[in-house]
Amino acid sequence: MALKVKSFGMEIRPLKTMQELQQLDAVVNEFIAGNGIRKLISVSDSPTTDDKGETIGLVRVIAYEE
Structure with a gap:
């Protein structure tokens, strides 16, 4: 089994x-x-911000078994 990580982004x-x-x-x-x-190990969301500290995006990362 191999662990993999995939990132997704959204404005x-x-x-x-x-x-x-x-x-x-x-x-x-x-x-x-x-x-x-079939098996997710982790799902994590992190906001991205602009120079004023306002949230402008979201990055979701999943770790899974292949």
Whole structure:
């Protein structure tokens, strides 16, 4: 069994966050289903910020067994 890590990114805009999070979930779920991944080890979200400290994006990282 090999452990792998995959990152996904999504820009976050004011008043559109829920829609963008649903899109990110869909992309990640499609990757998991499309690659026959059966065991996730970890899922982690981290915000990205601009020079003012405002959240402008989200990076989701998954670790899984192949």
